[in-house]
Amino acid sequence: MSGNTITHDVAAAGERTGTTRGTSVTHHRAARELGLRRSEFDLAVHLGRVRTVGDDAGGGRRVPRDEIDRVRAADGFPEALRAAVRAVGTTEGAALMDVTTARFTRLARLGLLVPVKFYVNRYRAVVWLYLAAELQQFRTDERNTALLKGRTPEGLREQLGEGLDLRPRNWRGRHLGFLLRQADDPWARAAAVASLLDAAEISDVVTDPYERSHLRRFRPARAVHGSPGSPAAQLAEEIVTAGDPDEVDWLRSDLAAAVATARRHRPAPRPATHGVPHPPGPEPLPRETAEPVPPEGENAAPRAARQPGRLSGLFGRLRRRES
Known part of the structure; x- marks a missing residue:
């Protein structure tokens, strides 16, 4: 892995085009037509031996039918393909x-x-x-x-x-290459790099909260290893998150460059506001309404009872005026 990791395969990503439901099939269907077990098919996609494209309808990635035809027409199919993904x-x-x-x-x-x-x-x-x-x-x-x-x-x-x-680190480098091949948007490529860093490192590099929120939209899904919070899941989380200082530095540099590229391509969306925008999250209460107001009802105290000091002074001034 190097500082220019994010730049490789960009040209190949640009060659990929969208597809429609009528000209593509699901991964499950493609694996069956290629005579592969699902794990073998997933690895073939991981290695770039089977090309996938985004779903125009917003679903998961799909396999064009002409790609299935190309793979089936290759010399030695299917034995050569099975050997390549063993x-x-x-x-x-x-x-x-x-x-x-x-x-x-x-x-x-x-x-x-x-x-x-x-x-x-x-x-x-x-x-x-x-x-x-x-x-x-x-x-x-x-x-x-x-x-x-x-x-x-x-x-x-x-x-x-x-x-x-070096097994975890080498796996991460290989996995990042797979994620970058699948990313067909600059923000998706930045999110691929961010997926190998912990949240603190991401926040340190990407200081804009709206850009961090946009990155999360493109964050690639991680494989499930055990139930959430289980020892197996925690162990897998350690493997998929960079820990070596020099590796973290390289990824931070790649992330900063990738976000800068994505920002030039299309800035992260921001809410339309008339004043200074607040970061994503609950809106702060205005200063004069910071004290919570209890709901109205038969058990709710009258507003006068909650402010005895102000009202007693007001009544006193009225009495003085009448006298």
Whole structure:
């Protein structure tokens, strides 16, 4: 990930056009027509192997029928497509690379193997998944022979001993690329970057409350891991939120640039007001009505009883005038 992350794939995003219900299908229908399980299809979309477009009617993203025809006409379909989206865990991945699971885990923690998915199992452990095709490519590259068979270099062993684990960060970088490919609006691209930062960082970078509110409209939905507030959900939240200081700095820089671009393209909407606009939220009571007024009714105290000081002075002045 780098400071210019937000700028890549903008041209590709511009080539995508809207679609109508008559010329596109849902993800479920597209997966069935392509002979993929839904998880495989979602990964194909994630990797950019199946193009999707926004729904003109305001629903979720859909798959154009001509895209289904293109994928089906590709050489080796459907076996080649299934092989491209095959994801494996640590045990199967180690077997594919002919290494122990311990060595496989070390390579992944060092950032040499990049996960494509993760989930939290019933034991509250994070399970990382990798593309089988990428693991096989890593194994066949002669430059990696020493890493697969030899002793791990001392410098790398020291980093591992200090707790280095680049799997979450590498997954976030990969996931951001997916979100940017799906974003077809400058505010959506800014929201994609913001989705990897915590709320405090976003507020620090985007100081305008109306722009923050607009960003929330485009915030991509996060995958559900357990019930809200559960340990599994909290663990997943830690993974999807950047924590490394340098990564946070890069994302902050990307977010600032993305919001500036979106602002030039289309400023965030603001309510029409005749005076100084208030930030989103409950309107403050005017100073003279700051004290709540109880409802009218048979048990409501008369207004005079709530202001005895003012009325007693008024009656006194009237008596003096009459006398």
